[in-house]
Amino acid sequence: xxxxxxxxxxxxxxxxxxxxxxxxxxxxxxxxxxxxxxxxxxxxxxxxxxxxxxxxxxxxxxxxxxxxxxxxxxxxxxxxxxxxxxxxxxxxxxxxxxxxxxxxxxxxxxxxxxxxxxxxxxxxxxxxxxxxxxx
Numbered sequence: 001x002x003x004x005x006x007x008x009x010x011x012x013x014x015x016x017x018x019x020x021x022x023x024x025x026x027x028x029x030x031x032x033x034x035x036x037x038x039x040x041x042x043x044x045x046x047x048x049x050x051x052x053x054x055x056x057x058x059x060x061x062x063x064x065x066x067x068x069x070x071x072x073x074x075x076x077x078x079x080x081x082x083x084x085x086x087x088x089x090x091x092x093x094x095x096x097x098x099x100x101x102x103x104x105x106x107x108x109x110x111x112x113x114x115x116x117x118x119x120x121x122x123x124x125x126x127x128x129x130x131x132x133x134x135x
Contacts, residue, residue, distance in 0.1 A: 045124035
């Protein structure tokens with residue numbers, strides 16, 4: 001019985017720790033959405049440089065329904081890849097100029113959606129049209 005109680009307490013601790021960590025990340029990223037006027041019309045590298053505390057772990061590109069050949073939005077996640085679809089915090093960047101889907105697809109296949117220096121260099125020069133942070 002003591003072991004079950006100890007295990008329950010430890011699990012409870014990890015759940016609270018993870019929840020507070022996500023809230024901190026969400027609040028941190030929301031500040032960039034609130035101040036998005038500083039980043040709209042600027043290269044994405046400016047936003048990345050200002051994000052000193054955390055950096056994206058994965059990048060997921062999205063095409064509009066009427067044109068599967070271009071990417072108008074990329075969602076950057078701040079969690080491990082295996083949790084990318086489980087109520088995670090997303091930083092959605094809408095691009096001023098659409099990006100060819102073939103290019104983003106090659107990066108996704110090359111790096112398995114991880115946000116590496118290759119993606120940082122590629123997306124860094126793209127111009128931000130809008131920023132949304134959501135969970």
